Amino acid sequence: MSEAESRVTRNQEIVITPQKRSWIRPMLVAAIAIALNIIAYLIIPPDLAYRLGSLGYIGVFLITLISNATIVVPIPYFGLVAALSPGLSMVGVGIAGALGSVIGESVGFFVGRSGRGVVEQTRFYRWVQRQLEHPWRAFVVLFALSAPPNPAFDVAGLTAGAMGLPYWIFLSAVFLARLVRFGIVAFFGGAT
Numbered sequence: 001m002s003e004a005e006s007r008v009t010r011n012q013e014i015v016i017t018p019q020k021r022s023w024i025r026p027m028l029v030a031a032i033a034i035a036l037n038i039i040a041y042l043i044i045p046p047d048l049a050y051r052l053g054s055l056g057y058i059g060v061f062l063i064t065l066i067s068n069a070t071i072v073v074p075i076p077y078f079g080l081v082a083a084l085s086p087g088l089s090m091v092g093v094g095i096a097g098a099l100g101s102v103i104g105e106s107v108g109f110f111v112g113r114s115g116r117g118v119v120e121q122t123r124f125y126r127w128v129q130r131q132l133e134h135p136w137r138a139f140v141v142l143f144a145l146s147a148p149p150n151p152a153f154d155v156a157g158l159t160a161g162a163m164g165l166p167y168w169i170f171l172s173a174v175f176l177a178r179l180v181r182f183g184i185v186a187f188f189g190g191a192t
Helices: 003-011 018-043 046-053 057-068 078-084 090-114 123-131 135-146 153-162 167-189
Strands: none
Touching: 057 078, 057 090, 057 167, 078 090, 078 167, 090 153, 090 167, 123 135, 123 153, 135 153, 135 167, 153 167
């Protein structure tokens, strides 16, 4: 490499294009959500997990129901579900967590159904809206957005409700995705 090329390479700045910039905020929010869940898992008082553990699957159901009923404000609950998992069946934790989670997420769906102007018209909202216009695509998109920990799913739930998507499509896609999610949480939590 010549000296001129070397100078150009050293003087180049990192350019963040608008396309790259649009991914920074979601990635930052996801990193914060993951960090909060890890911190919550580490600071859970053992007696809290023990007391809730006596409720078994009902405890898992209630925790996921309450945590997912909030709209936009993420509540870290994976650590608590993982702490309750030892001694419980992985399938049972998956079903209880998925059922509580989908009922909690239904709050956003019905808020969207009642107030069609609730969500800001962002590019993500418009993309979700286009996808939800087709029932099978709606199922796949809702499944894909709700399986991983994803704060953007609230926008999808609100949008699904606002667009009048049939509730059974929302319910089945989110329930199946959350079965996957809570099966993984139960596995890492040490469920049998």
